[in-house]
Amino acid sequence: MSGAAPNGTAQAVTHAQMAAALRVLAMDAVEQAQSGHPGMPMGMADVATVLFTRFLKYDAAAPDWPDRDRFVLSAGHGSMLLYALLHLSGNPAMTVDELRRFRQLGSLTPGHPEYGHTPGVETTTGPLGQGLATAVGMAIAERMLSARHGPGLVDHRTWVVAGDGCLMEGISHEAISLAGHLRLNKLCVLFDDNGITIDGSTALSCSDDMLRRFEASGWAACRIDGHDPEQIAAALSAAQTGGKPTLIACRTTIGYGAPTKAGTAGVHGAPLGADEIRAARRAFDWPHPPFEIPGAIAAAWQRAGARGAALRERWQQRLEQAPAEQRRAFAEALAGGIAPGVGDAVRTFKRAAREAGKPEATRVSSQKVLDLLGRAQPNLVGGSADLTHSNNTIAAGMRAVAPGDFSGRYLHYGIREHAMAAAMNGIALHGGFIPYGGTFLVFSDYCRPSMRLSALMNQRVIYVMTHDSIGLGEDGPTHQPVEHLASLRVIPNLQVMRPADAVETAECWQLALQSAQTPSVLCLSRQNLPILRTAHDDDNRCARGAYVLREAQGRRDATLLATGSEVALALDAALQLATQGIDAAVVSMPCWERFEQQPADYRKAVLGTAPRFGVEAALRQGWDRWLGDDGGFIGMTGFGASAPAKDLYPHFGLTVERITEIVRTAVQASSPARREEA
């Protein structure tokens, strides 16, 4: 370790010294950056020291060992605690130079921990409550993977550090309630119970009896002095027994050791300043300069970080001695590849759908695709936020996961969209499964913070979001998405797909599975849609994001661009226009993000040079990108209304007649010759 004193022999090192190393690194890095949060790392250093030196199963040299315990810093603003732990315990990437570059461009030590950016960071945290709910997903995945491959290969715990912020956020309730219901007894939450939030004392805003709250949701709960290593160890020990998840409320002093600022909101999110740091160093009996760790303390931390090496080797031996079939299945699940049967299933389904030729809601098509995919891809894990038979998310033969029985493949997430999304992030991050989960598209708003993290973390999480427009009818404007397609399309690295028929639905599912670094949203109709892709075609045409579904007979007079349920309207309008001498192409655009990634030539050929008209039962925002100055848009202009869908489409002007009229008028206006003919 750079900066370590030379004398690294195994001399006696106290708990207080090891914890002080964390505290000093945290306060020094924040001071160096002149930005950051020293309070939490200093407050939780004792708990973290006991956990990392005596309990956590990990091998710092191999931070991606599959059977490691997962450590989630839900209170992500305390990132220096995690970076200091990674550094001291011997994570090879986390050098002292990275600590010195805390919060600087390109360092491995960003303001909040970022998964995929820093080895050893299990999940991106910072938006409060997300880590906790993601950890619930990890704990679910652990149990499910263990149920399939046995405790010899999968047997680890999930530890979470959460603060008042995490526990005040609504998502915490969903996560705690779900974890308690499923009896995730290998999950332990270490609550940094410091009585301080940014505004001041927690008494300003919160009077919850936290232990009682967790107990009400089926957790074991206790309170300890978070600065007493023996109390900490006893509580961590106890958390490893019993049949429930555990909350340990650790009474701590935020900014512990800072002589005047400890225990105040002032130490939460600002550098301590030189004077305070000098005094804290004296309090810790720590005469060493910034970023320098005495050899004995460094060595003790390194030994802690290597504690798991032998465990990992034994695990490796068990894996190697396992039957070939088990080894293969385990490796395949973790590798996250797509089974060859998926392509066959999609082609089979498409052929059958074309041959049947029957109108069908894309949510129903999705169900039928899932029946096949579920068989082809054994690590596909479904679920819904209590809309199983509306989202059509349970595939044939999928049994539900139940408390104490994790052999199933379907999760009844309950009416908890936010925790569902975060748990799916956790399942994907843990490895071994590809999660999908359903709700109504309008309720994507309820899980948006977690969807953003799916995208930011490059996780393959598949959101099945049905009832995707006013086409859902009578439930009215509270249930009718109008702005949601646009608001999801704008999230970077999120693939929003809105298939037009059964064939496109199968293709979009295939793309969602193949997109290993990108979450997908499948926007599906409640109402029946005709089969539009009637020609035999084994290619996945949705893969390019948009394609010409109907080409003009001669030179294009207009191009109609549409998605989902409105592609059929656009096609009918093109037929109408043809009778009026206007030659219109129709482009289906199931996935804008994919279309954007196509070569310019392809995009130009699809979009054409004739005036373009967008048709979508949603708001216009974003469409101008495709329409150009001569274009037009037929869609929604505000919220929906409660009525049967058959009445709503005409009410909001989404009819073949109106599309035809708008296109005809515009085309004739832009083409004087044609206008004279007419």
Next chain:
Amino acid sequence: MSGAAPNGTAQAVTHAQMAAALRVLAMDAVEQAQSGHPGMPMGMADVATVLFTRFLKYDAAAPDWPDRDRFVLSAGHGSMLLYALLHLSGNPAMTVDELRRFRQLGSLTPGHPEYGHTPGVETTTGPLGQGLATAVGMAIAERMLSARHGPGLVDHRTWVVAGDGCLMEGISHEAISLAGHLRLNKLCVLFDDNGITIDGSTALSCSDDMLRRFEASGWAACRIDGHDPEQIAAALSAAQTGGKPTLIACRTTIGYGAPTKAGTAGVHGAPLGADEIRAARRAFDWPHPPFEIPGAIAAAWQRAGARGAALRERWQQRLEQAPAEQRRAFAEALAGGIAPGVGDAVRTFKRAAREAGKPEATRVSSQKVLDLLGRAQPNLVGGSADLTHSNNTIAAGMRAVAPGDFSGRYLHYGIREHAMAAAMNGIALHGGFIPYGGTFLVFSDYCRPSMRLSALMNQRVIYVMTHDSIGLGEDGPTHQPVEHLASLRVIPNLQVMRPADAVETAECWQLALQSAQTPSVLCLSRQNLPILRTAHDDDNRCARGAYVLREAQGRRDATLLATGSEVALALDAALQLATQGIDAAVVSMPCWERFEQQPADYRKAVLGTAPRFGVEAALRQGWDRWLGDDGGFIGMTGFGASAPAKDLYPHFGLTVERITEIVRTAVQASSPARREEA
């Protein structure tokens, strides 16, 4: 009442008959619509009957009497319960014809209750948990208004019907925790504890001990048989005493009375069918045809609905006898008008800001504006989701509301963005106050479902959202909004404002206050911004949404469009371009929604015919609307990064040099003559 039998004399009518009237109307209306949710109204009919006939303070003939009890159907899918109650109790608008037109276009009986559409509906519900959290806001407003105007004018209760769905949603935790903390003892939640969700038994997904959960957050809680009128009455009685909010878990049978479907998920969201309805009629001893209520039962309901008339008259007398000053203050608060001093305050601030001429973060400018507005507009009520001194939301002299003391004007909402937004909806709906509340812009995702309802309900709720771009710096991509401006702009009837300097900040605040039917989001910078509006100007130039901040000297070669912190970059780029012989205008666009509403001539004059370039530290979506085919955009293309803001702007290409280069290249390419000159 249309459809009532003629014999309306006061003969003995039983509780069971009155409850049966609700049940039958609900099942018949759903059957007629062939769509809807009969299960909840049938299950909760007994509770609703006892509440409306013996406890609720209301006068059905005057559904907007200010001192009425508020009744919130948080489980909004059970809308027929509310419509049947309004109809039977004598709400003049809710005729039997409206019931017959349940869920039809333009009826007063949409699928979910819609505030502003149906008299007597206190808030729009349907998205689960919203009603409960909105009710918390109503209960806060009641206590605050009572603290100001006395119990003689303000002394009413808030009653909520919530189901398992409401209580599983995360927002319920935030709402319950906040209500318990503030000891909102006039709030009572009637939990429809029927053990059923859409997927089946609640045992599939939830094991919470609900009483214990509420008690942990400082509520009184009990469980009763929700079909026993005496138990119901006793519990409602008890809820009116004591110092805590009350949960009454009402054990009910969903679809009570449906012989084969009661107690199953099958009765939740689908018509019962003719056979089941026939059998249920027999069970209720109800031989009457659909929508026909026997005279005695109708009369008994009418008497219940008129119970409050005398109370209302006495209240009216107290109001008339109150001192003139109190009458005036009460009337002004309820009218929701803007005090004349607001305009003065804004002008004063603008002048001082121009004269000082100092760079300042718009969040800090906002604080200073608030210091003045707080004095000018006494019913302005502030708050923050635990970021008070980051959002700069507490105005000079504002004291905090505390448990048992509602004389303050500032709410420490805690780390509960979602409940904050919903509570602000409730405060606005209740009347008497104009609420604003702060968080970071990126965390608008956490409260988006409630923001959508602010817009759908036309409520003046002001969201103060600071740290509005990568300009926040080191906290990194989890805290840096890039998609949020677009995702908020797409919500209908939501005014998204991003002021460029202190002057625009004051103007935007004025517009937010003046927009009585529209919620606003103020997007404010963490970093300092120079004063750009240096010319003396008492007009509110932001009122038109966009305006020419710098006109070209001659014919425009280009127009730069920018918002917020990037307007200064655009101005500097225009100066650079001028040195290169390119004459660029700069348009500040603080509010797209307002600009869209301007006459076409104004829009054209502002946008000009020269090539247009958007500059915003956010994603492009939506900008193409303003840029046209020749335009360009300088902004973000993905998530941000953790680093000091001064490093991030160059890293992401947001510099004067790059803007200048892009505009120059494009302008010269589009103008061969100029290219030759260059």
